[in-house]
Amino acid sequence: MLLSGCSGRHNWLSSAGEEAQTIEPLFWTVVAGAALIWTLVVGAAVFAHRAEAKPHREQQARRFIIWGGAVLPTVVVGALLIWGLFILRDLVADEGDLTVRVDGERWWWRVIYETPEGEVFTANEIRMPLGKTTLFRLTADDVIHSFWVPAMGGKMDMIPGRETKLTLTPTKLGSWGGLCAEYCGGAHALMRFDAVVMEPEAFDAWLQNESSPARITEGDPGWEVFLDEGCGACHTLRGTEAVGQVGPDLTHLASRERLGAGIYDMTPENMARWITDLDAMKPDIDMPAYPYLSGDRLDALVSFLMSLK
Structure with a gap:
């Protein structure tokens, strides 16, 4: 029953992008470390509860507190922080094969593709070519939002008055779910989008069609x-x-x-x-x-x- 939740278009364990594959080892390392620490703490508590009470020397107690309660957590958390910063550096590159501007608004997404021929506007759906790195330039119109395609990579906050960046490199074809990961008001849970990964040739054809004007029949x-x-x-x-x-x-x-x-x-x-x-x-x-x-x-x-x- 638990494993049945590890599927679907919003599943962050699907690893449908290079950035998600980069983040995944950090996640499993943290999970394994947390499980080990929990086991040791609970085990120590059970041992202390059942063991016969004996006087302990103050020097031993101090060493246990300093090394177990201060030095070890500092080293572990510091190592995880440095690892995470290296991953973050890879997620916020300044260039990609394609540049897309996304503006978060309550409660929808304004999407603008930057092409040599000019800007192409759409909304609430993002399409990307397979195997190509897309650079997202993220802004917000009103309140803080957060751009997240769980299967492809980490999330990035969208802040009014600032521009943040995120790169995604899809490795699997399909339609993946994206969402706002920062509470932004009443319809926050209904602020989603589709992240559609296409073959490069199909993507080029789609973008060409998307750049064309509306087709309206006279007298409709x-x-x-x-x-x-x-x-x-x-x-x-x-x-x-x-x-x-x-x-x-x-x-x-x-x-x-x-x-x-x-x-x-x-x-x-x-x-x-x-x-x-x-x-x-x-x-x-x-x-x-x-x-x-x-x-x-x-x-x-x-x-x-x-x-x-």
Whole structure:
């Protein structure tokens, strides 16, 4: 039953990245050391409880306290600290094969790919090429967040007014779970994202498509509903008059695997509920619900949003 928890897309024991493989030996060393220390302490307590009481010399007691209670912990903790700092140095390199800026906001992720042709905006999903090192430049818009893909590497705090860095080098294909690891308010537990690892050629094709403007059919009734309801005041559809910067970029919304910052599957049913019953799906977020939308207008808007690929 315990081992059944050692699987899944958020499993930090999966080692789907070089950085996770670097951290794993430190973890197992700390676990083994903690188990050994616990055994010795409990064993000493049991021995002291059962042993016949005898007077001890003060000099022996002092040596035990100094070496066992001060010197040994200092040496062990110091060694672990130095080891951890060397690992941290490898996780915060200043360059990579690809650079991605991620801005943590309550409660979603603004994602910007830096390419020679310019910046490519998306949200709530990060895609990476297999075997390539991605440098993440991390910031926060409001409060402290923390960027973490457990299967790939360590976490890094995102602090308003500062930029922190983290590198990830995926070694396995697949869709891995990412999340915010620093409590940031009411919907903190619902602030997740997908980390999708692709073959380099497939990633290049995806990034090329992601950089293109939104594909909108002239006279699409869903596009008219989108404009009528003022969605463009908060969201961007590149190549159109919708240029809002408050919420996520929706240019290729339906190409993402999940809706609501990594929470729900991207399906028409979930999209319709997201529009009309948002408070129940993700409380406390800034986007208002539109419970009055129904019938043909709701169907048209959902169809339009699901066509943005």
